[in-house]
Amino acid sequence: EVQLVQSGAEVKKPGESLKISCQGSGYSFTSNWIGWVRQRPGRGLEWMGMIFPGDSDTTYSPSFQGQVTMSVDGSINTAYLQWSSLEASDTAMYYCARQTSRGWDNWGQGTLVAVSS
Amino acid sequence: QSVLTQPPSVSGAPGQRVTISCTGSSSNIGAGYNVHWYQQIPGTAPKLLIYGNDNRPSGVPDRFSGSRSGTSASLAISGLQAEDEADYYCQSYGGRLSDSVFGTGTRVTVL
Secondary structure (H helix, E strand, C coil), X not given: CCEEEECCCEEECCCCCEEEEEEEECCCHHHCEEEEEEECCCCCEEEEEEEECCCCEEEECCCCCCCCEEEEEHXXXXXXXXXXXXXXXXXXXXXXXXXXXXXXXXXCCCEEEEECC | CCXXXXXXXXXXXXXXXXXXXXXXXXXXXXXXXXXXXXXXXXXXXXXXXXXXXCXXXXXXXXXXXXXXXXXXXXEXXXXXXXXXXXXXXXEEECCCCCCEEEECCEEEEEC
């Protein structure tokens, strides 16, 4: 069974750094792109970008370029999303998902990030 | 800012048929890129509902169907059930396969 398991909820202050994770299992992790999606409270889904675990090739949505960094550790089947300096506007649920030719077919359970002073 | 436009809400009585439109442009849907649909029950992660315009993953009831024509796509739900109350999102590509884009989302309410 394909599974993506994300790290737990985070409460941070503005200016702090953060790295959240997404661990895949049940398939060849290095063979499919992993994407990240932001969902602010009460709002829709926003595609942030994606990374290919096989070679760490990365593409970012223009809206998120320079705002976040995606990385991967193929040895432990884990993708990461990180911020160097959080802002209140980063408060959201963040999802990872496996991208295939059949769409984003498996999703993590989400990581809630709350940023408040 | 999404480039795929959906109606904010649709509603129907149990057993009725509802449709959700997803309007794009010649840069995305109209360029021939596939459209996928996702269902998100409040408080849970999105779930793939339709892929490749009109295909259902295993386990998705055949009450759900998709289509694509020109610069738009549609999701139809026939025999509406209470459990179908959720948010629905279309997704395609913004000019390159490396650029995903989601629709604005539609809340389906069962009256």
